[in-house]
Amino acid sequence: MVVMYNVFGRQIGSHWLAMATLGTTFAVPYLMTRGGKPTPQAAPPINAGSKDEAKFIEEFLQEFEKGEKAK
Numbered sequence: 001m002v003v004m005y006n007v008f009g010r011q012i013g014s015h016w017l018a019m020a021t022l023g024t025t026f027a028v029p030y031l032m033t034r035g036g037k038p039t040p041q042a043a044p045p046i047n048a049g050s051k052d053e054a055k056f057i058e059e060f061l062q063e064f065e066k067g068e069k070a071k
Contacts, residue, residue, distance in 0.1 A: 002014055002015060005017060
């Protein structure tokens with residue numbers, strides 16, 4: 001026989017309360033410790049001596065990234 005408890009004016013069986021307690025006990029820590037979205041790392045600033053050098057570096061990096069994606 002199931003023991004019935006009065007919760008918010010409704011009769012709830014003890015087995016439902018036990019399942020809810022266990023589910024909450026394991027679900028909350030799991031959800032809290034699974035981590036968030038990884039933050040994208042920002043590229044270091046380009047320290048070029050001139051605008052032409054900075055442009056060359058940026059174009060080289062773009063071509064390199066295109067080559068990496070093609071592989």
